[in-house]
Amino acid sequence: MAEKILGRASNQEVQPGDIVDASVDLAMSHENTAAISKKFKQIGPKKVWDPSKIVIPIDHCAPAANESYAANHKIIREFVKEQHISHFYDIKAGICHQVLPEKGHVKPGMLIVGSDSHTPTYGALGAFAAGIGRTEMAAVYATGTIWLRVPESYLITITGQLPARVSAKDIILHIIGNMRADGANYKAVEFCGDTVDTFSIGGRMVLCNMSAEMGAKAGMVAFDEKTKTYLQGRTHDRYGPLNADQDAHYEKEVHVDVSDLVPQIACPHTVDNVTAVSDVDSEIHQAVLGTCTNGRLEDLKEAASILKGKKISDSVRLLVLPASTEVLLEALQEGVITELVTAGATILNPNCGPCLGAHEGALAPGEVCISSSNRNFRGRMGCKDADIYLASPATVAVSALTGKITDPRGV
Amino acid sequence: MKGRVFKYGDDVNTDVIFPGKYTYTISDPKEMAQHALEDLDPDFTKKVKKGDIIVAGKYFGCGSSREQAVTCLKEAGISVIIAQSFARIYYRNCINSGLPPLVLDDTSEFSDGDEIAIDVETGKIENVTSGKTYTVTPLPPFVMEIISDGGLIPHLKKVLSHEP
16 A cells, blocks of 8 residues: 555655655644744745645644743744645644544545654555654645655454454554564554454544554555545545555564453553553553544543443543544534533543643653553653553543553443 | 764653653753753753764654654754664654764664764764774765755755756
8 A cells, every 4th residue: 555655646666665755645734833834934935835735733732721832823823824724723623633534634545744643543544644753844845745765564454353342442552562662663554354344434543543653654544435434525525545456565464363352551651561451450540531542432432331320530530632623522412521521521622732741631740640542651741750551442431430440341 | 973972772762852741832942952851861961062972772762753852962962863773753853954863783882971983974883982893874865965964954945946
């Protein structure tokens, strides 16, 4: 898939290892747009290469937590206006990696770059999507092109029916634990198999989002009927899926049978420090449900099915951040938010804040947090002397109930 | 170029190089430098001198795409980063910021404080303290050009100004 998409974007036949100059189909930048706009001006051009191919959401610290964030947001709004960028999502929309697919910007076969390391999320819809830095994004804004090394591809086949309360998050944590944090560094990772076929686009997004945590340049799932259905009503544009050939070559093939998988958890302070939830004995002070990894309606519903009619532990703060306003509205309409709030959850507006220690929900020294997010590095949630565990929405919800890290099976 | 070694291990991530809490509150590179490696080596900013070199294990710079994790080290005085491997976004950010990233298969023979001399063009590394020499694959010419121009912004400025 990677070779096909990069070949199409660079208008040539490509092999892994080739360096190509590729035309970008879509570029995404969030709060770092302020810094990017300054670098863009240093390069020289008056206008961005194509304002219709740039999407800018404000999501990392929304609404602004203080004056410096507010000034940053102001620069972004001015840049958007000056450059006539029509696809701008101010603080009311949600997290970039949820908003772009929802609003129909992500289409199969596209080459997408984003100035965010979890950009591979868009691969769930059959796109090649890679994270880049600020300077590079300024160059893309100026030229619409980027040099890329064509990555070797890995194929991860996931088969078997998942046991109850075990989800896509447990699968990807299990895979990262085995392959390690650099197990797919520079590689394009394709996920397939009957388990992936049954997954919603949301489940596929979990896999692709966290492929970044094993170093992948892109994580992808082939286009199928589920993709087509998801895109209906979200985009009227034509698109050209580029799935792999039947006889495609992969540098590495991994098979994972998930029929007997138990709930997984990443322990402090690396994402590949993975074990079974039942092996961990720790009290928690905060539980975070949401983020670009697990903040979709199905995740909130899973948590609500556990918390409905119950009360979370008095010693726990449960923060819920729906990934987007669309998710929040659906959750409101279906009564999910009522169930969560009644159980003791604190609902935050859709934004990234706590996940990177930027806004709300910071931890204190000595505190322990369980989160449905994707990264648990030391200091990630604003305090270097706090511990962060990563797990599925079900594990987060059950742990909020008991006040300690708890296996969700049987609940 | 010559410098002293700051030695670190595997998987040095962007959160310990430059904490996320500062990503949108600090925009001045000099101020970024004051927080470099804050959560890994609190003494780094006190000890680092212009020209010093980071030598690390595998997967240096994993995590976020935040470029400040490169900017803060460059601004603090770091002239080269040698590691057994780099996370891919970090590697590109180094090139685009004009800070050469060199890949050496085994960095275990280097110690904190070693004096080393590097020729980035040829890939020759001499550990003056231990007397040992090493050769790494030099960076491709088009990457070297970006680095010699001082990073992607000055490079593009140069390229675009030459276009008709």
